[in-house]
Amino acid sequence: MTVTVRAGEALPPLHIPITRTLIVSGALASRDYQDVHHDAEAAREKGSPDIFMNILTTNGLVGRYITDHFGPRVHLRKVAIRLGAPNYPGDEMVLTGEVTSVADGTAEVAVTGTNGIGRHVTGTVTVELPTGSPTGAVR
Amino acid sequence: MSAEPEEWYEKLRAYEGRVAASGGQGRDPVNEPMIRHWCEAMGDTNPAYPGIAPPTMLQAWTMGGLGGHPGGSARSEAYDELLALLDEAGCTSVVATDCEQEYLRPLRPGDRITFDAVIESVSPRKTTKLGTGHFVTTRMDIQAGGELVGTHRFRILKYAPVRRKPDQQPDQQPDQKPNPEREPEQRPQQEPKARRPRPVxxxxxxxxxxxxxxxxxxxxxxxxxxxxxxxxxxxxxxxxxxxxxxxxASGAGTVFSYVVMHHPPFPAFDPPYAVGLIELAEGVRIVSNITGVPHDKVRIGMPVELEFLRADDELELPVFRGAVA
Structure with a gap:
């Protein structure tokens, strides 16, 4: 199986409900026991309105968004993200992506995750495509 | 405004290039249960896992977890010193802002990881919506069986949080977000405005x-x-x-000088806005807002007229209304 990728191609958006369960299970799965990611009262004492998603979970969701789209045969080579507006419980994050370049069997995808407050994450993912994948028309 | 003492920043910068962690060992070998928990949390059904670990789990293998690393943290004295220096300066809060990872080969169950990290950079003092502080960037090399498997660059902001007034609810504090919002369009639009600072x-x-x-x-x-x-x-x-x-004062004056504030955003102020140095007809000068004129139409020499702005129930301020030529 190969993957056809074209620069300029937009990835379908992925809607992720930001539940307490997601925030807490993501924090624990990443072994991040900072109280602001599971204890609402402690988070408030530190000036945050509620618990919020940790950066490792955001990183994991961005990785998942890319491999969900391109399939299990691609390899993530690089994930670089910057956080902005926090992901609080009850919100929804919509991940969107656009292939910005395709070269030498790798594609670069610009990813943005927007929530009800603003831009939660902006990032760039470099993904290695399965050998023999047609790269399509490079704009 | 308040200049950062040169020596202070030099002291911080001296930590650039120093070791942040050395000889760290993963608490557990790469293993299927942790991979499965991760995939369940992320909703990731990629069939490649848990045969290999999701690459974005890289940092998770280095984390001490609730119990910490046996035999203590791999964190260096230099890194502890840097964080303590920032703590002493009031930058007691911390938030992660950036994560850049490169994956050289997939990690598989059974891999035992080790890691070393260096302090890459310490930024000059920056003011963000969260508060004022310094960005600290570290770069970690992660190895398995003596082979480099990935790199992990991590940036945190160590900052002095914007102080909260006791009578305000947390959800009325648009400036206390746990993450710095560097782009103005990210500012929440609906939240009640903070009050202007009180005069002493x-x-x-x-x-x-x-x-x-x-x-x-x-x-x-x-x-x-x-x-x-x-x-x-x-x-x-x-x-x-x-x-x-x-x-x-008669109330008549002219704009002697001015600046337009774009960044950083302060509570109760809505950038961009003009701050004028007004020369009164009597000859003395006063710093205040210029009203009635768009910020980009303010000019030196522009005539202005004193008026009083009611900022809120308790505060009135002398400001100056400009006349567009």
Missing amino acids: INRDNAGFWEGVAAHQLLIQRCTGCGTLRFPWLPGCGGCGSPEWDTVA
Whole structure:
């Protein structure tokens, strides 16, 4: 199986409900026991309105968004993200992506995750495509 | 405004290039249960897992977890010192802002990882919506079986949090987000505005604020030599006399100089806005807002007229209304 990728191609958006369960299970799965990611009262004492998603979970969701789209045969080579507006419980994050370049069997995808407050994450993912994948028309 | 003492930043910068962690060992070997928990949390159904670990789990294998690393943290003394220095300076809060990872080969169950990290950079003091502090960037090399498998660059902001007023609910604090929001369009639009800072009123300037309450802009006049002075001070800068009376400003003035504030955003202020140095007709100068004119239409020499702005129930301020030519 190969993957056809074209620069300029937009990835379908992925809607992720930001539940307490997601925030807490993501924090624990990443072994991040900072109280602001599971204890609402402690988070408030530190000036945050509620618990919020940790950066490792955001990183994991961005990785998942890319491999969900391109399939299990691609390899993530690089994930670089910057956080902005926090992901609080009850919100929804919509991940969107656009292939910005395709070269030498790798594609670069610009990813943005927007929530009800603003831009939660902006990032760039470099993904290695399965050998023999047609790269399509490079704009 | 307040310049950062050069020596202070030099002291912080001295940590650039120093070891942040050495000889760290993963708490557990890469293993299927942790991979499965991760995939369940992320909703990731990629069939490649748990045969390999999701690459984005890289940092998770280095984390101490609730129990910490046996035999203590791999964190270096230098890194602890840097964090302690920032703590002492009031930058007691921390938030992760950036994560850049490169994956050289997939990690598989059974891999035992080790890691080393270096302090890559310490930024000059930055003011963000969260508060003022320094960005600290570290770069970690992660190895398995002596082979480099990935790199992990991590940036945190160590900052002094914006102080919360006790009478305000947390959800009324748009400036206390746990993550720095560097782009203005990310600012929440719907939340109630914070109040302007309160003036510090003391015996040397109480008369000025009494004047404002009566809608007068009072200038001090030395009764020794007749020199006008503003802002209010206990003595004359010309002759040293502590005796004074006041004259009420006519209200006419011109823009002597100005700046347009774009960044950083401060509570209760909505950038961009102009801050003017107004030369009053009487000759003294005052810093205040310029109203009635778009920020990009303010010009030096522009005539302005005193008016009083009611900021909220408790605060009135003298500001200056400009006239577009």
